[in-house]
Amino acid sequence: MRSLKILLLGAAIGSASVLPAAAASSAWYNSEGGKVRLVTSGKPDEAGRIQGVLDIALKPGWKTYWRDPGDAGVPPQLDVSPSTNIADATLSFPAPQRHDDGYGKWAGYNHPVSLPVMFKLSAAKDPAVIEADVFLGICETICIPVQTRLTVDPGSDPDNADDAALVKASFAALPAPARSDFGINVLPGDHETLVVEASFPGDPNAADFFVAGERDYMFGAPSRSEKDGKLIFTVPILDRPSATPTDGGLHYTLTSSAGAVEGLLPFP
Template structure:
């Protein structure tokens, strides 16, 4: 962790004021760097999926982080274990930007952002209340860990148009699904390097690649090379599990001059 990020219990953000909750959304949690809330569409579908979003409004000059910030920073996390009739929550991430603040590179956002969340109602048709423990980082020159619990009663105002529009906008900002024309191809690497070839429409110089560590994988910032029109990213593997995990793989986002796509890479 770089020296300019100061994490301590004494700097954990405190609730400065609590505004009344709008229908099907939580109250805003106010911190030094901005404010945070949960908003939902208010009604799950027949399968028990409830669309929502974690909204972060940043003050000018502040920033927050992607699912894998890099060698410093606090990724947003959401735990719904204290909820009633909520079996789980899956958060999605808009395309990040790569920043270099002079101490190191990090992946995240220097503007307000919303992370779509799909909540799973365990027993559709029964009362459900979301009590979400939220943690994330808001940083200026020092980083303040924001920790709070946000509560939503989805049945309270299930037809609130403003809340539904906020969720719709968060979903619309997500990267598209990767394709053969806009996506990556995994290349043979070695035990210490993940290598991919990027396929991007538009200006190749605008391409950037973000991969999120998971299941004990940790990555450094990618190194880019251009060879005969091919864009290749080499990502140092800083740590890895002793046994290759099973399952889908590692989330990645590829950005370019025409937009962004996301997909999943096999474990290297």
């Protein structure tokens, strides 16, 4: 369980404000298992959006989490409410890997990872300063929460080529939108299971399905089976809201030896 896995030490959390670097990025914040910073592309587009990444440089043997870490940890979180002229920020996630550390099965990354962020300006033509409160778990045999504030002035060095290249590569590495030949089809389940049929290129043994427990849903690790030549994932629903939401859906990622896709599936 999460409460058994996470080491809550005030000294390890290291809440602090980090001054901006001489670029359209923050300084690195160092923790025991790695370091983290916020990088932006500098210039907003015509719609008043600035692309960026939450850049997580893990030390060897350390791991961090996907948008849904299962019952083993905490997902990366970004709060930009202290910012100036930033209305919202949306984190995106590259395809995760499944891990089993003896405490439970969870989804995340065992290598350095850059999580794309889309910042939305309140007023498209006005300057902005990003004050982002970051919270994430970095784990070895135990999990250490990392909590800090990262500060970025996107206009301080808007033509920084290294920052722009990192941001561009991180967005390009995101899973593609699901399609008919690479995606999932939801099959009839019951109140306690989500069942999907997967279509994908490549080796079936390399395929995996990840669904994010959001809106008070919680899911267990999927089991695999085959039906009529199709790979079936059956996912235990460990918890659910008292009333099924009627808007939106649940984020999922389907991985294969040929890449990864993502999409939304209806609330079960």
